[in-house]
Amino acid sequence: MFDLIKGAKIENYNELKEAYRLQRKNHIEAVVETHHIMTLIEQFIRRLENETFFIFIEVPTLLDDEEKYDDGYSHKDVYFMKRLSADEVSGIFYLFEDILLNDGLSSFGVAFDYGQIGKSKCNMVDVYNRDVANFRDLFEDNDIHEDDQMITPYQLMNENHQGSCFLYEDNDGKCIYDVVESLKGFGLYKFTTQKDV
Numbered sequence: 001m002f003d004l005i006k007g008a009k010i011e012n013y014n015e016l017k018e019a020y021r022l023q024r025k026n027h028i029e030a031v032v033e034t035h036h037i038m039t040l041i042e043q044f045i046r047r048l049e050n051e052t053f054f055i056f057i058e059v060p061t062l063l064d065d066e067e068k069y070d071d072g073y074s075h076k077d078v079y080f081m082k083r084l085s086a087d088e089v090s091g092i093f094y095l096f097e098d099i100l101l102n103d104g105l106s107s108f109g110v111a112f113d114y115g116q117i118g119k120s121k122c123n124m125v126d127v128y129n130r131d132v133a134n135f136r137d138l139f140e141d142n143d144i145h146e147d148d149q150m151i152t153p154y155q156l157m158n159e160n161h162q163g164s165c166f167l168y169e170d171n172d173g174k175c176i177y178d179v180v181e182s183l184k185g186f187g188l189y190k191f192t193t194q195k196d197v
Contacts, residue, residue: 003033007104007168008122010156019150020139028127037119044117045086051112053089054082058107059176076196081188096179103176104165121165122153
C-alpha cells in the first residue's frame with residue numbers, strides 16, 4: 001500500500017508507485033512515499049555537507065491577503081531562511097518533520113547555489129541541479145527507479161476519480177502556518193508572493 005501524505009485523499013492512490021524521471025537536463029521529478037521523502041532530502045544535504053544552504057517554504061496566501069490581488073489566480077507566499085549549515089537544516093526539518101511532510105497545500109525544501117531538492121504538494125519530490133543526472137543514484141540507492149511513464153498523484157485526481165489535497169494539522173492542532181510563525185523568530189522571512197499555477 002502506497003504511503004500517501006496525510007494531507008491528501010486520492011480515491012485510487014494504490015496505483016501510485018515510487019519512481020523518478022528526468023524532465024530536463026536540470027530537473028528530476030519523482031513520486032516518493034512519505035516515509036522516504038526526508039531520507040532523500042537528508043542524503044542530498046549530506047553529499048553537499050560543506051555548502052551553505054537556505055530552506056524554502058511555500059504556503060497558500062491567506063484569504064485576507066488574497067483579496068489584494070484581482071487577477072483571477074490563487075497565490076502562494078514564498079519564505080526563505082538563509083545561511084544555514086547542513087546540521088542546521090537537518091535540525092529544522094527534524095523538528096517540524098510531521099507537518100512539513102504531511103501538509104497537502106504547501107511545499108518545502110533546501111537549496112544551495114547550484115541546485116535544490118524539495119517536496120511539492122502531495123508525494124512529489126523535485127531535484128534541480130546544473131547536471132541533475134549526477135543525482136540519479138540518490139533515488140536508485142533508495143530502490144526508486146527511473147520510469148518515464150510513472151503515474152503522478154495529480155494524474156489520479158480528475159473528473160473520473162475523486163481526490164484532494166488539504167491543510168494538515170498534527171495532534172496538537174498545529175499546521176504549516178504555525179511552522180512558518182515559529183521559524184520567523186529564527187530568521188525565516190517572506191521573500192515574495194507568486195501566482196500558484
